[in-house]
Amino acid sequence: MSLQACSKCGKRAFYYRSYSGEYLCEGCFITSIYENVKNTIRKYNMIAYGDRVVVGVSGGKDSLSLLYILGKFYSKTNEIIAVTLDEGIAGYREEGLEIARDLAQKLGLRHVVYTYKDLYGYPIDEIQGIRGKVSSCTICGVFRRRGLDVAARDLGANVVATAHNLDDVLQSYIITLINGDMERLLSYNPAVEESSAFGLRKVHPFLHIYEKELAMFAMLKGFRLQEAVCPYMNQGIRSEIRTYLNRLEERHPGIKHQLLNSFMKLSSERRAAGSGQFCERCGWPSRGRLCQVCSFIDYLSRQENKKA
Ligand SMILES: [Zn+2]
Ligand SMILES: [Zn+2]
Structure with missing residues (x-):
């Protein structure tokens, strides 16, 4: 592992983020994740x-x-x-x-x-x-x-x-x-x-x-x-x-x-x-007459009856 300095604060880096070219220390890495999430939520x-x-x-x-x-x-x-x-x-x-x-x-x-x-x-x-x-x-x-x-x-x-x-x-x-x-x-x-x-x-x-x-x-x-x-x-x-x-x-x-x-x-x-x-059975949004959930429940109960 390299002893590169963090690109943000100069402390010892623990990670090289290759897509951005940054070296990051633990603290700055964690902060970058927080910022990423907050930006995405805002955007x-x-x-x-x-x-x-x-x-x-x-x-x-x-x-x-x-x-x-x-x-x-x-x-x-x-x-x-x-x-x-x-x-x-x-x-x-x-x-x-x-x-x-x-x-x-x-x-x-x-x-x-x-x-x-x-x-x-x-x-x-x-x-x-x-x-x-x-x-x-x-x-x-x-x-x-x-x-x-x-x-x-x-x-x-x-x-x-x-x-x-x-x-x-x-x-x-x-x-x-x-x-x-x-x-x-x-x-x-x-x-x-x-x-x-x-x-x-x-x-x-x-x-x-x-x-x-x-x-x-x-x-x-x-x-x-x-x-x-x-x-x-x-x-x-x-x-x-x-x-x-x-x-x-x-x-x-x-x-x-x-x-x-x-x-x-x-x-x-x-x-x-x-x-x-x-869905005409459960009332949830659906791409067809029956939603996927109701279709699977139907399918499972048909299969179960076949077995019985
Ligand atoms: Zn840092
Ligand atoms: Zn349904």
Whole structure:
């Protein structure tokens, strides 16, 4: 490790940020993450004075960091509520729940838990025999997004913040591109998704931060990190894209930022405020007659009946 001086304050640097050419000491690195988040929130009007904000906290490094930063800088002007979704995965969720609860408590924030069992009747452990070819992650992802919406509605919040970082967002863009889902590609706004229901704003304050730097931030802050790994995790092509993008970034520092900008230009062209359509069963916004959540619940119950 070099003994280079911090480009900002002259103290001993611990990190070279290749995309900006800066050497940073621990203190200046942490400050730079705070500034990045505050700038992103300001730039896209993610959180306004008085908004009530639900933060999705799984107990992983990214969501803990998000809860910490929002708690630190926004809890005087906004009510910040931590929400953890319990997917119903024995031996996995307990640890994350405890970590999330502890951090919320330390920050003096309210922490609320919702279970898939109560929300949908199908804990993830119980769909394993009936999910057919659909992956757990696909169903879980749809259930998670809706779970946070429901939490926000119940808790009277108008903002849902989640910890998607630059890497997550790029992976999603590329997967959407590969799948040829042009409608989504052209309407996807990774900064702020306005939901046509209930005036909800879904925001991603880590949009401009690399996953690697969030891991460093969490380490420097000494967060207790979850060790258990989801037993159903199947990242498929996502992890290959992740590796590929990291290799590109290594050789061409800053290319991830550039790629994000290009993708965002594409999607700003036609950012429909949702289709204005609603699910005829649950009343939530939907692209078709039935929303994805209701479609999956139907699917699971059909599969279950087939077995019975
Ligand atoms: Zn410094
Ligand atoms: Zn529905």
